[in-house]
Amino acid sequence: MxxxxxxxxxxxxxxxxxxxxxxxxxxxxxxxxxxxxxxxxxxxxxxxxxxxxxxxxxxxxxxxxxxxxxxxxxxxxxxxxxxxDIIPVEVVVRNVAAGSLSQRFGLEEGTALPRSIVEYYYKNDQLGDPLISEEHITAFGWASYQELDEILNMTLRVNDFLSGLFLGVGLKLVDLKLEFGRLWEDEDMRIVLADEISPDNCRLWDVRTNERLDKDRFRRDLGNxxxxxxxxxxxxxxxxxxxxxxxxxxxxxx
Structure with a gap:
C-alpha cells in the first residue's frame, strides 16, 4: 500500500x-x-x-x-x-424510532413510525454533521432541486428494497445513512449511490428479539x-x- x-x-x-x-x-x-x-x-x-x-x-x-x-x-x-464528486449531504432514512430521533422527540426506541422519515445532515465533522433542510441544500448549492429529487427517489427505493431483503433474513432495518455523488462519464453526469452500506451506517435489529447487531453495540458499550x-x-x-x-x-x- x-x-x-x-x-x-x-x-x-x-x-x-x-x-x-x-x-x-x-x-x-x-x-x-x-x-x-x-x-x-x-x-x-x-x-x-x-x-x-x-x-x-x-x-x-x-x-x-x-x-x-x-x-x-x-x-x-x-x-x-x-x-x-461526493455531495456533502448525508441522507438518513428512519423506519423505526431510535438514536437521535428518539432523543429529539421523546419517542421510545423501537416505536414504529407512521411512515419512513427522510432527514438530511450536512457532511462536516468539524460542525458535528448538523441537521439541515432541503432549503439549506439548494440555497448553499450543495445540490440542485433536480438532483435532490433524484436523491430522494433513489433513497426511498433503496430503503424499500433493503427493508425487504433484511426482513427475509430475520433483520429489521431500523434506519440507514446514505451518501451520493456525481459520476462524470463522457461529458454526462449522473447521481449514483456512493460510500458503503454496512452495519456502520445501518441500524439492524433481530426481528424477534430486537437484539442490536450494528454499530450501536460499540456506541453503547454492549460488547461483541x-x-x-x-x-x-x-x-x-x-x-x-x-x-x-x-x-x-x-x-x-x-
Missing amino acids: SRRRQVYEGKAKVLYEGPEPGTLIQYFKDDATAFNNKKHAVITGKGVLNNRISEYLMMRLAEIGVPTHFVRRLNMREQLIKEV VQEGYAEIARRLGILPEAGPRDLKGPETLQ
Missing part, C-alpha cells in the same frame, strides 16, 4: 488512486468511531466484514437498477470503485461488536466458514 498514492482517509476507510483514470481503491479499516470521533477503538475483522457486506448489498441494488460507484471487490479489505457484524454477514450468506480473516491471493476471489 505504501507505493500507492493515498487520496483520502476517513474514519473507517482509506481511498487510494485506482489502476485506471476515474477509479479509486477503497480500503476498509478496522477502526470504529462514534460521537463525532470522540470515541474510538479498533475492532479486529470489522473492515473485512464491512467490505463483504457492502459489496453484496451494492451488487443487489445494481440488479434492480440503482446506479452505484461500486465496480468489484479486489480482496478481503479492498474494492474498486468509480471516482465521484464483531460478532454482531458477523451475524449479519452469516444471515446474508456471505461469511466464509473460517470467519472474517484476511486471506491471500486467489482464495479471496469469487
Whole structure:
C-alpha cells in the first residue's frame, strides 16, 4: 500500500488512486468511531466484514437498477470503485424510532413510525454533521432541486428494497445513512449511490428479539461488536466458514 498514492482517509476507510483514470481503491479499516470521533477503538475483522457486506448489498441494488460507484471487490479489505464528486449531504432514512430521533422527540426506541422519515445532515465533522433542510441544500448549492429529487427517489427505493431483503433474513432495518455523488462519464453526469452500506451506517435489529447487531453495540458499550457484524454477514450468506480473516491471493476471489 505504501507505493500507492493515498487520496483520502476517513474514519473507517482509506481511498487510494485506482489502476485506471476515474477509479479509486477503497480500503476498509478496522477502526470504529462514534460521537463525532470522540470515541474510538479498533475492532479486529470489522473492515473485512464491512467490505463483504457492502459489496453484496451494492451488487443487489445494481440488479434492480440503482446506479452505484461500486465496480468489484479486489480482496478481503479492498474494492474498486468509480471516482465521484461526493455531495456533502448525508441522507438518513428512519423506519423505526431510535438514536437521535428518539432523543429529539421523546419517542421510545423501537416505536414504529407512521411512515419512513427522510432527514438530511450536512457532511462536516468539524460542525458535528448538523441537521439541515432541503432549503439549506439548494440555497448553499450543495445540490440542485433536480438532483435532490433524484436523491430522494433513489433513497426511498433503496430503503424499500433493503427493508425487504433484511426482513427475509430475520433483520429489521431500523434506519440507514446514505451518501451520493456525481459520476462524470463522457461529458454526462449522473447521481449514483456512493460510500458503503454496512452495519456502520445501518441500524439492524433481530426481528424477534430486537437484539442490536450494528454499530450501536460499540456506541453503547454492549460488547461483541464483531460478532454482531458477523451475524449479519452469516444471515446474508456471505461469511466464509473460517470467519472474517484476511486471506491471500486467489482464495479471496469469487
